[in-house]
Amino acid sequence: MLNHWRTRLVLIFFSGLIILFIAAPILGMLIQTTPAQYSATFADAEVGRSIRLTLGSSMVATLLFGILSIPLAYLLARKDFALKGLINGIIDVPVVIPHSAAGIALLGILSRNTLPGQAAESMGFSFIGGTAGIVVAMAFVSLPFAINAARDGFASVPRKLEKAALNLGASPFRVFFTISLPLAKRSVLSGLVMMWARGLSEFGAVIIIAYHPMVTPVLIWERFASFGLSFAQPVAAVYILICLAVFVVMRLLAKSNDHARN
Amino acid sequence: MLEIKNISIRLGGFELKDITLAASQGDYLTVLGLSGAGKTVLLEILAGLAKPDSGQILLNGKDITHESIQKRPIGLVYQDMALFPHMRVEQNIGYALKSQSLSREQKRQKIKELSTQTHCDHLLDRFPGTLSGGEAQRVALARTLAANPQVLLLDEPLASLDIQLRQELRQLLKTINQSGKTIIHVTHDPMEAATLSKKIAIIEKGELLQWGDPHEVFRNPVSEFVARFSGIKNIFLCQFSPHKQSNGLALGTTAQGMPVFVSQSPDRETAHLMIPGEDIILSPQQLNTSAINQYHGIIREIYSLPGGIEVVVEAEGEKIVVSITRRSLENLSLKPGDPIWLSFKATAVKIL
Numbered sequence: 001m002l003n004h005w006r007t008r009l010v011l012i013f014f015s016g017l018i019i020l021f022i023a024a025p026i027l028g029m030l031i032q033t034t035p036a037q038y039s040a041t042f043a044d045a046e047v048g049r050s051i052r053l054t055l056g057s058s059m060v061a062t063l064l065f066g067i068l069s070i071p072l073a074y075l076l077a078r079k080d081f082a083l084k085g086l087i088n089g090i091i092d093v094p095v096v097i098p099h100s101a102a103g104i105a106l107l108g109i110l111s112r113n114t115l116p117g118q119a120a121e122s123m124g125f126s127f128i129g130g131t132a133g134i135v136v137a138m139a140f141v142s143l144p145f146a147i148n149a150a151r152d153g154f155a156s157v158p159r160k161l162e163k164a165a166l167n168l169g170a171s172p173f174r175v176f177f178t179i180s181l182p183l184a185k186r187s188v189l190s191g192l193v194m195m196w197a198r199g200l201s202e203f204g205a206v207i208i209i210a211y212h213p214m215v216t217p218v219l220i221w222e223r224f225a226s227f228g229l230s231f232a233q234p235v236a237a238v239y240i241l242i243c244l245a246v247f248v249v250m251r252l253l254a255k256s257n258d259h260a261r262n
Numbered sequence: 263m264l265e266i267k268n269i270s271i272r273l274g275g276f277e278l279k280d281i282t283l284a285a286s287q288g289d290y291l292t293v294l295g296l297s298g299a300g301k302t303v304l305l306e307i308l309a310g311l312a313k314p315d316s317g318q319i320l321l322n323g324k325d326i327t328h329e330s331i332q333k334r335p336i337g338l339v340y341q342d343m344a345l346f347p348h349m350r351v352e353q354n355i356g357y358a359l360k361s362q363s364l365s366r367e368q369k370r371q372k373i374k375e376l377s378t379q380t381h382c383d384h385l386l387d388r389f390p391g392t393l394s395g396g397e398a399q400r401v402a403l404a405r406t407l408a409a410n411p412q413v414l415l416l417d418e419p420l421a422s423l424d425i426q427l428r429q430e431l432r433q434l435l436k437t438i439n440q441s442g443k444t445i446i447h448v449t450h451d452p453m454e455a456a457t458l459s460k461k462i463a464i465i466e467k468g469e470l471l472q473w474g475d476p477h478e479v480f481r482n483p484v485s486e487f488v489a490r491f492s493g494i495k496n497i498f499l500c501q502f503s504p505h506k507q508s509n510g511l512a513l514g515t516t517a518q519g520m521p522v523f524v525s526q527s528p529d530r531e532t533a534h535l536m537i538p539g540e541d542i543i544l545s546p547q548q549l550n551t552s553a554i555n556q557y558h559g560i561i562r563e564i565y566s567l568p569g570g571i572e573v574v575v576e577a578e579g580e581k582i583v584v585s586i587t588r589r590s591l592e593n594l595s596l597k598p599g600d601p602i603w604l605s606f607k608a609t610a611v612k613i614l
Contacts, residue, residue, distance in 0.1 A: 169361035
């Protein structure tokens with residue numbers, strides 16, 4: 001019994017330390033920011049514009065690239081083919097390289113003298129210094145989260161269910177949309193949420209592609225570099241509160257969906 | 263009629279070799295084999311979920327070997343049912359109906375009809391995760407029947423059910439079969455095969471050992487495996503003298519030295535002999551009969567089975583199982599430890 005209690009205390013102590021390590025800086029910042037600072041920051045038009053731009057760009061990146069990556073995730077989960085291991089490795093590259101390096105790499109293929117850059121110019125927009133560039137930079141660094149989660153989700157769907165559906169006369173297309181995707185939905189959605197969240201926090205790649213218009217991580221850095229901590233902190237606190245609120249709503253929506261089924 | 267001709271497939275280290283079988287319209291064919299014998303692979307080939315390396319599958323004379331899964335009128339019920347967990351029972355049963363051009367009302371009627379036939383009409387609003395094994399099995403059957411297959415493939419459908427549910431489902435399968443549906447049922451249980459089948463096929467390690475009428479297969483097994491797997495007792499490995507006996511019979515000797523006269527001489531020095539328990543006569547005294555094989559022994563055990571009584575007698579160092587009726591047991595007042603005489607004819611002994 002004594003050993004049992006000792007083990008429990010050791011577990012609680014170390015778990016508490018880790019939780020404190022994650023939560024303390026964020027809680028400290030939220031507490032240190034005064035109500036007056038919150039109020040002024042919420043009223044700051046530049047901050048509002050920046051937060052809307054960041055939330056929106058990350059959402060577009062997720063909807064566009066995340067959803068387009070679902071067929072690839074299914075393919076990787078279900079089919080065996082040559083170079084599959086290499087493709088899995090390539091997908092993880094954006095996670096392991098420094099994000100400033102990712103920005104430089106993207107700049108190399110999106111600048112105005114490249115084919116994609118010229119194509120964008122001819123359609124009246126530019127990746128460099130534009131929202132399109134922010135979307136691409138966010139998608140580039142966050143796509144692995146969506147692909148990996150969806151691939152694991154599809155892999156966990158028993159093949160037998162797909163076979164049973166085929167045997168009942170369903171086309172492979174119908175099997176995908178009625179069996180594979182609904183059963184992998186939780187993982188796919190969780191991957192998309194992670195992708196969106198990763199996009200919201202992106203700084204390194206975005207600042208190289210588009211300093212302006214300013215996404216919130218760049219705005220926080222700019223205020224810190226130009227005016228100091230007391231000007232950057234309220235923006236960071238407001239941004240964190242908004243992100244947390246959106247996450248909580250998403251989690252609740254996902255949970256209520258699960259309850260409905262069970 | 264479903265004809266399976268010389269089907270072979272290699273899957274990693276496993277090989278299904280040259281399987282040839284046939285089932286007429288309305289047949290109930292049971293494929294009997296141990297786990298890993300290749301039964302499920304055979305079903306998946308028939309359903310089109312696996313492509314054979316060679317061989318042909320003909321349905322009513324039409325080659326369907328390379329027909330797409332969706333176009334084959336063959337329905338498969340998996341051992342674990344494979345019900346779609348995110349759909350209610352009603353949606354599960356109605357899944358196949360989406361591919362048919364039926365009105366909403368016709369679909370509703372069809373679901374009601376199938377769920378009533380399979381006794382799961384009270385479960386339509388439930389999700390599969392809340393069903394018992396027997397309920398899930400009936401829903402899986404209804405779902406497959408909704409596709410209106412000509413041939414129904416069943417992978418160990420009774421394996422996970424208790425005795426009462428087995429009895430109910432067996433009755434349901436018989437009813438479905440009597441309605442003209444051809445059923446191919448794989449199992450590892452010889453009793454299940456015997457009670458349901460019109461034809462039986464026995465496979466071992468990917469090879470078809472024997473197939474035909476169940477009575478014929480159980481009565482005349484072609485190998486020791488078939489005999490033992492069919493639940494047949496009294497199989498002895500005997501050593502034969504190359505010279506025939508003067509009376510025209512061959513004489514074999516079991517490992518424990520029990521001499522056995524057989525009417526046909528085997529073409530090899532050692533062979534497995536099978537003595538059907540129901541062909542052995544028990545008597546308190548030695549009988550003066552035409553049965554040349556007679557032994558004096560001691561009754562070791564008496565078992566009461568649903569079909570009668572099994573008496574285990576130890577004679578000449580071997581244990582021999584004799585099947586008798588309850589009435590004979592009472593008439594002879596047999597009990598363990600009693601001395602007893604066993605006799606059987608040389609013609610009753612089968613060489614495997």
